[in-house]
Amino acid sequence: xxxxxxxxxxxxxxxxxxFGDKGDLALPPSRHxxxxxxxxxxxxxxxxxxxxxxxxxxxxxxxxxxSDDAIRSLVISHKLLGTNEWFVIHHTDCGMELFTSExxxxxxxxxxxxxxxxxxxxxxxxxxxxxxxxxxxxxxxFKDNAASVVEDVxxxxxxxxxxxxxxxxxxxxxxxxxxxxxVPEATTAGKAA
Amino acid sequence: xxxxxxxxxxxxxxxxxxFGDKGDLALPPSRHxxxxxxxxxxxxxxxxxxxxxxxxxxxxxxxxxxSDDAIRSLVISHKLLGTNEWFVIHHTDCGMELFTSExxxxxxxxxxxxxxxxxxxxxxxxxxxxxxxxxxxxxxxFKDNAASVVEDVxxxxxxxxxxxxxxxxxxxxxxxxxxxxxVPEATTAGKAA
Numbered sequence: 001x002x003x004x005x006x007x008x009x010x011x012x013x014x015x016x017x018x019f020g021d022k023g024d025l026a027l028p029p030s031r032h033x034x035x036x037x038x039x040x041x042x043x044x045x046x047x048x049x050x051x052x053x054x055x056x057x058x059x060x061x062x063x064x065x066x067s068d069d070a071i072r073s074l075v076i077s078h079k080l081l082g083t084n085e086w087f088v089i090h091h092t093d094c095g096m097e098l099f100t101s102e103x104x105x106x107x108x109x110x111x112x113x114x115x116x117x118x119x120x121x122x123x124x125x126x127x128x129x130x131x132x133x134x135x136x137x138x139x140x141x142f143k144d145n146a147a148s149v150v151e152d153v154x155x156x157x158x159x160x161x162x163x164x165x166x167x168x169x170x171x172x173x174x175x176x177x178x179x180x181x182x183v184p185e186a187t188t189a190g191k192a193a
Numbered sequence: 194x195x196x197x198x199x200x201x202x203x204x205x206x207x208x209x210x211x212f213g214d215k216g217d218l219a220l221p222p223s224r225h226x227x228x229x230x231x232x233x234x235x236x237x238x239x240x241x242x243x244x245x246x247x248x249x250x251x252x253x254x255x256x257x258x259x260s261d262d263a264i265r266s267l268v269i270s271h272k273l274l275g276t277n278e279w280f281v282i283h284h285t286d287c288g289m290e291l292f293t294s295e296x297x298x299x300x301x302x303x304x305x306x307x308x309x310x311x312x313x314x315x316x317x318x319x320x321x322x323x324x325x326x327x328x329x330x331x332x333x334x335f336k337d338n339a340a341s342v343v344e345d346v347x348x349x350x351x352x353x354x355x356x357x358x359x360x361x362x363x364x365x366x367x368x369x370x371x372x373x374x375x376v377p378e379a380t381t382a383g384k385a386a
Contacts, residue, residue, distance in 0.1 A: 004226050004278050005362055009373060011243020016371045022235070023369040027288055029234035033197050039250040039266050041222035042215070044239050047246070050204020057232040060253040062266040069262035072330060073232050073255040079300060080315075081288060082307045085197050095220055095274060107272060112356040114275045122273075133353040137265060160326040163305040169198055176216040178209045180202060 025054035027081065033057075034077045036152075037089040038064035038096075042175050045089070049180070057083055063096040064089060065140045066152035075161045084166055088152050088190075089180065090145055091173040098122075101139045108134030145172055149183040153190040164193030218247035221274045226250075227267060229345075230282040231257035231289075235368050238282070242373070250276055256289040257282060258333045259345035268354045277359055281345050281383075282373065283338055284366035294332045301327030338365055339376050346379040357386030 034057035035045050045051060045058050059073045066088065077083045103122055107115045111126025124130075142148035149170040156168050170186020173179070227250035228238050238244060238251050252266045259281065270276045296315055300308045304319025317323075335341035342363040349361050363379020366372070 002278060002360065004224060007224075008242045008280070012241055012371070012373045014243070015241050019371040022371065025235045025368070027233070027235070027286060031197060031200075034232070039227070039252045039270065040220070041244075041249050041251075042218045042220075042246050044244070044246050046237050046239060048205055048208050049201045050207070051234075051237070053235050053237050053240070056234050058234075058253055059232045059255075060251055061262050062252075062269045067262040067265075068330075069254050069260040072260075072332060075301075075327070075330075076255045076288065076297075076332065077232065079297070079305065079307060080292065080310075084307075085195060087201070093220060095269065099273065104269075104272070108268075108354055112272065112354060114272060114277075117273075131353045134268070137261075137268075137354075139265060139269065160324045161301055161305060161330075167195065175218070178205070178212040178215065180205045 022053050029054065029056045029081060029083055031055040032083050033085040033087070034059065034074060034083040035087045035089060036064055036066065036070050036074065037173070038062065038091055038094060040091060040094065043091060043173060048173060048178055049087075057081070063094060063140055063142065063148070064091075064152070066155040067140060071156060071159055071161070074156065078163070078166060086156065086166060086168045087171060088149055088156070088168060088186065089171045089173055090149050092145065092175045094145065096141045097143060097145065099139070100141050101137070104139045105132070105135035146183045146185070149186045150189060153186040157190055167192045215246050222247070222249045222276055224248040225276050226278040226280070227252065227270045227276040228280045228282060229257055229259065229263050229267065230366070231255065231284055231287060233284060233287065236284060236366060241366060241371055250274070256287060256333055256335065256341070257284075257345070259348045260333060264349060264352055264354075267349065271356070271359060279349065279359060279361045280364060281342055281349070281361060281379065282364045282366050283342050285338065285368045287338065289334045290336060290338065292332070293334050294330070297332045298325070298328035339378070342376040342379045343382060346383040350383055360385045
């Protein structure tokens, strides 16, 4: 068995042993809100936003982007499970600022193996084969972190399946300090009607 | 200010006060793996899988489905940030088992407000207006939890941008006990080539 799999299952056994009465929690989030944020390993939304099990939906993808899939999740969150306030939280030092869709397409066409990066940019060290399929995917990179939060909040608010009265708060998590820093233009864009 | 926003920011201040040396964590996940799971409020992947900040990517959407967006995130996770083992973790009592794309389309066409559910099924109590846009979205519901894990692991393994040598483990989180229960057919489908 893989060491990682072994470690995850061992940690899970400890969690189960101390599970308490969490088995009684209801499906709908008890605090009626949802968080959309990045998959980045340094982010622990439950810890940085004070969530206990059962409190809130957490949606995560590369960049914390308001992709169609994130909006699918948010609409389910409100329409079927009653959340009525949403957070969009990007973060400093995000990997999505370090490449472009063109770079990703080029790297994947060379090999599927993990590339390396240094001050000269990305370099593929894999042996291949690669695939040109990466050229048909929008990788949803961005250059300006605050602008990306504004764009994502605006896209959510403009969606025809999102009610006007759901406020959407735009924030950037600072990976150096753990702090949530407001993006005021995003929060303004995300105000309830 | 909303009570929820106030509470989240207060919890964040406590997190910042006790942040320690986590500001030095590197961008790539130190334990080189990624987890794809559901947005469900009862699931805390860091707790149930034993993750500290910096350890692993966590991708979450409604159902923990291997959507195009989840695959976008997984490919970035491996190609640029070096993860080389992935988990797909669905869970018992998932909301995605309680409706169909047709039901969701009907409900949203009546109103965008939160619907109610009882033994007679979903019922829209909103005042409208609704939108027929929901009929153009695949909501990615499922009826058989284990089968959905097998499907998602199989889709990931079959993707042209996913290297053969990445093992993908299929599990179901039991909301009553906190336990991760293997879906053996999924893990077999997810084995490294």
